Amino acid sequence: MSDWYAMRGVSASKDEVKRAVQHLPQGLFPDAFCKVVPDFSDPDYCLLSHADGAGTKPVLAYLQWRETGDARVWAGIVQDALAMNLDDMACAGCFGPFVVSSVVSRNRRLVGGDALERLIAAGAEQAELLRSMGFELVLAGGETADMGDVVRTLDVSFTLTARMPRNAVLSCRPTPGDVIVGLASDGRAVYENRENSGIGCNGLTGARHDLLSDDYRLLYPETFDPGLPSDVVYKGRYRMSDPLPGSSLTVGEALLAPTRYFLPVVARILRDLRPNALIHSTGGGQTKCLSFLKKGRIVKDWDAVKVPAIFSEIQRTMPTDWRDMFRTYNMGVRLEVYVRPDDVGKVHAAAAEFGIRAYEIGRVEASGAGLTIRFQGQEYTY
Amino acid sequence: MSDWYAMRGVSASKDEVKRAVQHLPQGLFPDAFCKVVPDFSDPDYCLLSHADGAGTKPVLAYLQWRETGDARVWAGIVQDALAMNLDDMACAGCFGPFVVSSVVSRNRRLVGGDALERLIAAGAEQAELLRSMGFELVLAGGETADMGDVVRTLDVSFTLTARMPRNAVLSCRPTPGDVIVGLASDGRAVYENRENSGIGCNGLTGARHDLLSDDYRLLYPETFDPGLPSDVVYKGRYRMSDPLPGSSLTVGEALLAPTRYFLPVVARILRDLRPNALIHSTGGGQTKCLSFLKKGRIVKDWDAVKVPAIFSEIQRTMPTDWRDMFRTYNMGVRLEVYVRPDDVGKVHAAAAEFGIRAYEIGRVEASGAGLTIRFQGQEYTY
Numbered sequence: 001m002s003d004w005y006a007m008r009g010v011s012a013s014k015d016e017v018k019r020a021v022q023h024l025p026q027g028l029f030p031d032a033f034c035k036v037v038p039d040f041s042d043p044d045y046c047l048l049s050h051a052d053g054a055g056t057k058p059v060l061a062y063l064q065w066r067e068t069g070d071a072r073v074w075a076g077i078v079q080d081a082l083a084m085n086l087d088d089m090a091c092a093g094c095f096g097p098f099v100v101s102s103v104v105s106r107n108r109r110l111v112g113g114d115a116l117e118r119l120i121a122a123g124a125e126q127a128e129l130l131r132s133m134g135f136e137l138v139l140a141g142g143e144t145a146d147m148g149d150v151v152r153t154l155d156v157s158f159t160l161t162a163r164m165p166r167n168a169v170l171s172c173r174p175t176p177g178d179v180i181v182g183l184a185s186d187g188r189a190v191y192e193n194r195e196n197s198g199i200g201c202n203g204l205t206g207a208r209h210d211l212l213s214d215d216y217r218l219l220y221p222e223t224f225d226p227g228l229p230s231d232v233v234y235k236g237r238y239r240m241s242d243p244l245p246g247s248s249l250t251v252g253e254a255l256l257a258p259t260r261y262f263l264p265v266v267a268r269i270l271r272d273l274r275p276n277a278l279i280h281s282t283g284g285g286q287t288k289c290l291s292f293l294k295k296g297r298i299v300k301d302w303d304a305v306k307v308p309a310i311f312s313e314i315q316r317t318m319p320t321d322w323r324d325m326f327r328t329y330n331m332g333v334r335l336e337v338y339v340r341p342d343d344v345g346k347v348h349a350a351a352a353e354f355g356i357r358a359y360e361i362g363r364v365e366a367s368g369a370g371l372t373i374r375f376q377g378q379e380y381t382y
Numbered sequence: 383m384s385d386w387y388a389m390r391g392v393s394a395s396k397d398e399v400k401r402a403v404q405h406l407p408q409g410l411f412p413d414a415f416c417k418v419v420p421d422f423s424d425p426d427y428c429l430l431s432h433a434d435g436a437g438t439k440p441v442l443a444y445l446q447w448r449e450t451g452d453a454r455v456w457a458g459i460v461q462d463a464l465a466m467n468l469d470d471m472a473c474a475g476c477f478g479p480f481v482v483s484s485v486v487s488r489n490r491r492l493v494g495g496d497a498l499e500r501l502i503a504a505g506a507e508q509a510e511l512l513r514s515m516g517f518e519l520v521l522a523g524g525e526t527a528d529m530g531d532v533v534r535t536l537d538v539s540f541t542l543t544a545r546m547p548r549n550a551v552l553s554c555r556p557t558p559g560d561v562i563v564g565l566a567s568d569g570r571a572v573y574e575n576r577e578n579s580g581i582g583c584n585g586l587t588g589a590r591h592d593l594l595s596d597d598y599r600l601l602y603p604e605t606f607d608p609g610l611p612s613d614v615v616y617k618g619r620y621r622m623s624d625p626l627p628g629s630s631l632t633v634g635e636a637l638l639a640p641t642r643y644f645l646p647v648v649a650r651i652l653r654d655l656r657p658n659a660l661i662h663s664t665g666g667g668q669t670k671c672l673s674f675l676k677k678g679r680i681v682k683d684w685d686a687v688k689v690p691a692i693f694s695e696i697q698r699t700m701p702t703d704w705r706d707m708f709r710t711y712n713m714g715v716r717l718e719v720y721v722r723p724d725d726v727g728k729v730h731a732a733a734a735e736f737g738i739r740a741y742e743i744g745r746v747e748a749s750g751a752g753l754t755i756r757f758q759g760q761e762y763t764y
Contacts, residue, residue: 009530016495035523049483049522113398140431141417148391148607159541225530
């Protein structure tokens with residue numbers, strides 16, 4: 001699947017991006033999960049200004065909206081783009097208040113003013129939900145650009161800026177002896193109003209083309225790069241409204257499940273302990289941890305995890321190597337907590353408070369290097 | 383041309399955007415040029431977090447790069463996206479330090495890693511240039527997304543966040559009796575290393591399709607929305623390398639001239655006086671001032687202005703009503719300074735220090751309402 005991935009013009013490993021940014025200053029805390037820069041005025045404080053977007057998930061929202069007329073899809077991608085920022089920042093120990101700025105670029109011919117109104121209203125609704133859980137978002141405005149010559153359908157991103165004491169910034173240092181507790185990306189947290197497929201907001205270009213049928217190529221040519229080889233585009237068997245096997249959701253609902261916020265759980269965990277690392281497993285899926293591993297080897301045992309139906313179905317449909325699945329998708333765990341063995345119970349207890357499953361997914365070993373994932377009698381090394 | 387404009391899926395008046403945001407809170411200073419929100423910690427301070435991008439200018443950069451192989455084009459659009467933010471913020475009285483976060487979305491199949499490296503290096507170069515003039519930019523990182531299913535070629539935007547004392551925030555209140563001094567968008571400022579066409583970063587979808595020839599439709603179908611009516615796409619007579627009549631620049635160079643920073647001039651002006659309004663004439667061109675006019679009428683006399691060759695040529699090629707030209711393009715003046723008559727000389731002197739032409743382009747009259755622009759014996763009202 002690595003080749004399919006490259007042929008679709010995406011890169012799980014972001015090799016070119018890493019090369020382009022390798023000479024940039026790394027900020028005040030090079031081993032924090034996010035870049036941290038000095039505060040404007042107080043040497044004891046620092047700032048995070050963090051940008052991320054919903055990636056290609058707006059394409060799925062567009063497809064669902066075209067197929068069903070359901071304008072609620074736009075609210076979901078606002079949650080996606082916010083969660084991608086908030087959970088990265090939480091891994092650095094940052095819990096706001098957050099000043100939020102948005103960039104929405106659309107093809108006005110295809111995505112109308114009603115969608116814009118939904119997107120903007122959703123920002124305020126999400127801020128309200130988060131405020132009710134103790135996190136403040138200040139909406140500072142943003143840019144909305146109509147440019148169909150650049151954007152095929154819709155692109156949504158946010159930049160969140162926050163200030164925090166320097167001594168509260170968390171290092172992200174997986175340490176030999178650590179147990180890795182993984183927080184489930186699927187199920188239903190107490191602050192969610194419906195079942196979550198667990199897909200989050202990564203790997204969605206692949207998931208869309210692998211699951212959805214060729215019908216979409218003809219119906220919605222605006223949803224893919226016409227320069228792609230035709231054999232990588234919409235090669236699955238499903239329509240958005242088909243039931244996803246092993247799930248109560250349709251394929252469309254599963255692909256569009258809004259990315260869970262882990263922010264409240266992370267804040268709760270930090271009341272009781274200070275983990276050696278918190279890793280938000282986004283781009284690179286379960287291999288994201290390699291960016292932060294300085295010594296030793298990470299071993300994960302994925303038989304401990306209930307792999308969500310969406311991932312099993314993507315794997316079966318292509319079929320895709322599990323090896324590639326693990327480096328593309330979160331595979332059921334989007335937040336890893338690296339703790340000493342004595343603290344494992346506290347992480348489980350915190351997750352349980354929010355109705356989120358937690359798994360002991362592995363440990364950091366002193367000898368060796370890299371990452372090994374064991375699953376169904378196989379070992380995958382990275 | 384209004385219809386052409388709408389048919390191309392853009393909107394100078396941004397009516398749908400304005401409708402979508404009309405119920406949002408306006409921040410601490412509703413009559414400031416930018417939205418201002420409370421500071422995290424100090425009630426005497428406030429924050430601006432401002433997002434803007436290079437719009438469709440990256441499409442022009444892509445065309446020039448494909449035609450000439452000149453990778454320097456990528457640096458120009460970084461300046462464009464920064465200037466669009468900085469000059470808006472300067473109009474609110476904000477001069478940094480600025481924390482800068484970027485979002486780059488690209489079609490990896492068409493825009494390679496070398497372009498990414500140029501874009502990222504250009505951010506550091508522009509920060510250095512601005513620092514040399516006394517303005518600090520702290521580069522906080524950003525997101526680079528490969529998503530050809532969303533972005534045809536390239537999209538570049540920045541979010542700039544800054545903190546300032548509340549009592550330094552400028553109101554933007556055009557006041558009867560004010561003289562409007564306009565700062566030229568073209569020519570060559572002392573801090574620029576080449577002639578600037580004055581086009582800036584607005585109206586470029588129209589400018590590109592009106593000036594460039596049908597050849598580009600066949601050569602680079604990735605540079606426009608294939609759903610557009612074919613008679614609005616690339617209907618001009620020029621190749622990028624053709625000389626622009628009345629100018630020392632080629633058409634490509636003129637379209638790609640990086641947006642001038644007015645930040646240094648505005649900071650200089652504010653040392654001597656506090657204008658009633660500073661208006662960065664971006665979306666809406668010379669009608670942007672209407673968003674800030676509460677009473678009286680603005681009258682502009684455009685015969686006082688040397689209209690840059692790029693605008694004359696766009697007007698002649700279509701041909702386009704001057705009425706529409708004024709509400710799409712800056713027409714030679716991108717920054718308006720509203721002052722009492724006694725202060726006009728000080729604005730001229732400040733502009734002259736930077737090698738920038740300044741014009742008395744009009745005044746605010748107590749009677750009447752709206753905007754009148756006089757040009758070549760005609761009156762255009764808005």
